[in-house]
């Protein structure tokens with residue numbers, strides 16, 4: 096048990112709905128009391144720290160900002176080594192790099208070496224939970240879940256399902272996808288802090304027979320997260336229209352197989368029609384905005400305000416989408432969300448961005464009863480951010496006039512160097528150990 100001191104910031108609700116003032120609670124001299132069991136016992140102004148916590152050991156982070164650990168709502172475990180691979184567009188990049196690299200995860204030993212490195216990188220960036228794709232190989236998912244369990248992390252992942260338009264070594268079948276997924280759900284879902292996600296890669300790489308199998312998994316497991324990709328790139332959309340001529344549009348393919356629902360997470364969703372937004376919205380599905388990836392692959396500019404607050408509002412989260420994304424840093428991801436919104440004539444504030452990366456993503460993934468805020472009773476997954484990481488950031492910080500000003504400069508200028516410390520379930524995380 097101990098007390099962390101520093102600036103504290105936690106969200107109560109979406110700033111776009113309740114307004115910036117009411118959305119968050121910030122203490123310029125705050126404290127968070129963490130129990131021996133790794134739970135938040137109390138948070139608030141340091142001057143009001145209740146007497147029962149006054150004898151607990153203190154870690155004083157000074158001007159640093161203590162926030163709930165970041166939650167990444169979309170990335171790929173087997174792509175972390177092939178970040179920054181030059182590609183013309185999504186489908187070219189998948190065929191030339193991604194599908195080659197993912198084949199290596201058929202080997203349990205390779206996956207077991209990769210998992211700690213991947214998780215170290217998450218923690219170095221203040222990310223304490225994520226929704227990640229794995230590969231089609233059960234051994235790769237076993238390696239990832241085992242490592243996350245060893246670190247005490249809340250991680251959501253699933254075996255990727257693909258049975259067409261990918262190399263033979265990376266395809267399963269409708270039956271094996273169903274059977275292997277079912278076995279992995281029994282083995283991992285609900286164990287420690289781990290959750291299983293039903294994970295068809297996207298409509299391009301599944302036959303109708305496999306989508307039937309995915310539909311059966313979704314029906315049999317109504318509470319599970321579903322993750323896939325949707326409407327990222329124009330060529331991809333045409334390809335899907337050719338493959339499923341009966342569909343009204345791309346979203347309709349997933350809709351036909353019962354995949355639109357609460358905790359269904361659709362990465363990208365850049366080029367959606369009003370009809371598609373309406374169906375996604377009324378079904379409770381969410382779109383995960385992946386701005387560094389969209390910029391890197393030239394996929395298009397996601398319209399945040401149009402999507403979340405337009406005629407047909409849809410819930411949205413945020414993700415780094417490694418390896419199409421260019422950085423594990425949630426700050427860099429927020430920065431690109433801001434620049435994309437500028438190009439798209441939309442508006443994303445620093446409050447919106449920090450909300451999305453904490454409580455916003457926690458809510459979409461059904462994790463908000465355990466993480467995403469600094470409220471008492473929450474598991475103490477925390478990130479400590481230094482707004483004065485570099486000399487120029489320190490100079491800029493000295494000019495900050497408001498909380499928003501400070502957060503905005505931090506997300507524009509900050510990266511992994513700005514993460515002073517990451518805490519998982521009340522313990523300081525250290526590379527390659529629990």
Ligand SMILES: [Zn+2]
Nearest residue numbers: 171324362416
């Ligand atoms: Zn992706």
